[in-house]
Amino acid sequence: QLHGKVALITGSTSGIGKGIAEGLANRGCDVILNGFGTENEINLLKTEINKEYGSKVDFVGGDLSKSEDIIKLSQEIYKLYPSGLDILVNNAGIQYVSPIESFPPEKWDLLINLMLTAPFHLIQRFLPSMKTKGWGRIINMSSAHGHVASPNKSAYVSAKHGLMGLTKTVALEAAGTGVTCNAVCPGYVETPLFIHQARDRSKQQGITFEEAKKQIVQVHATGEPVSVDQVGEAVCFLCSPAASQMTGTSITMDGGWTAR
Numbered sequence: 001q002l003h004g005k006v007a008l009i010t011g012s013t014s015g016i017g018k019g020i021a022e023g024l025a026n027r028g029c030d031v032i033l034n035g036f037g038t039e040n041e042i043n044l045l046k047t048e049i050n051k052e053y054g055s056k057v058d059f060v061g062g063d064l065s066k067s068e069d070i071i072k073l074s075q076e077i078y079k080l081y082p083s084g085l086d087i088l089v090n091n092a093g094i095q096y097v098s099p100i101e102s103f104p105p106e107k108w109d110l111l112i113n114l115m116l117t118a119p120f121h122l123i124q125r126f127l128p129s130m131k132t133k134g135w136g137r138i139i140n141m142s143s144a145h146g147h148v149a150s151p152n153k154s155a156y157v158s159a160k161h162g163l164m165g166l167t168k169t170v171a172l173e174a175a176g177t178g179v180t181c182n183a184v185c186p187g188y189v190e191t192p193l194f195i196h197q198a199r200d201r202s203k204q205q206g207i208t209f210e211e212a213k214k215q216i217v218q219v220h221a222t223g224e225p226v227s228v229d230q231v232g233e234a235v236c237f238l239c240s241p242a243a244s245q246m247t248g249t250s251i252t253m254d255g256g257w258t259a260r
């Protein structure tokens with residue numbers, strides 16, 4: 001149970017991050033949401049989570065691909081919670097698919113900034129207060145693409161592999177302080193990010209959306225996608241006492257993809 005703890009989940013206005021916020025709120029944790037969305041959507045989500053689980057729910061916005069926004073977000077969080085976070089979930093992420101020869105350099109920068117540099121900045125800002133408290137959980141949303149590559153995803157695969165390295169390094173630096181740092185590596189999860197990829201594929205290959213989804217998920221030995229709730233539960237497990245000796249490692253949930 002996570003009563004009295006506070007978590008920031010980046011990119012939690014949608015998909016996996018939203019599922020994680022709900023999972024943590026369900027354990028009694030106060031949650032800070034972040035991500036893009038209209039004011040209405042965000043207010044609705046805050047109200048929904050608060051009503052359903054009774055947790056305090058805040059929203060702190062910011063484009064995490066920009067370091068100035070990360071500084072502002074951190075300051076705002078320390079204003080809300082002067083002793084800092086207990087749980088940091090670095091989840092915000094996007095995909096961009098293109099052969100490397102035509103991969104736009106600005107897209108490379110965007111993906112690396114959002115999925116590798118932002119976690120670095122956030123860990124740098126929130127690890128010290130976790131160490132002071134003697135308890136903390138840092139969870140980095142990697143991917144099966146943190147273990148293996150696929151063509152045309154150079155920035156994504158590089159960011160996720162880099163995030164695995166960051167996870168291990170932070171785990172070693174924090175070892176013995178009560179703070180753990182781990183990654184979660186899902187295969188394909190049915191979220192808007194996945195749906196966009198399926199839509200693009202169906203257009204490019206002239207196949208139906210359902211066929212495109214099936215094709216993408218064929219990379220899983222099970223042929224089935226992971227659910228948002230399953231990822232949320234994995235994060236909650238990493239925050240539980242049973243996981244206190246797990247650090248510098250990852251939970252892979254990819255329907256057997258990387259076992260092949």
Ligand code: NAD
Nearest residue numbers: 011013014015016035036063064092093143188189191193
């Ligand atoms: P999603 O598109 O449903 O949600 C992404 C979230 O990140 C949204 O809340 C969005 O507003 C936010 N976001 C995007 N750009 C941002 C920015 N610049 N600053 C702040 N927030 C930003 O995607 P998802 O599928 O839920 O993905 C979440 C994470 O899970 C990503 O890191 C992704 O790489 C990872 N992941 C997804 C899958 C999958 O199949 N969906 C598989 C493995 C890993």
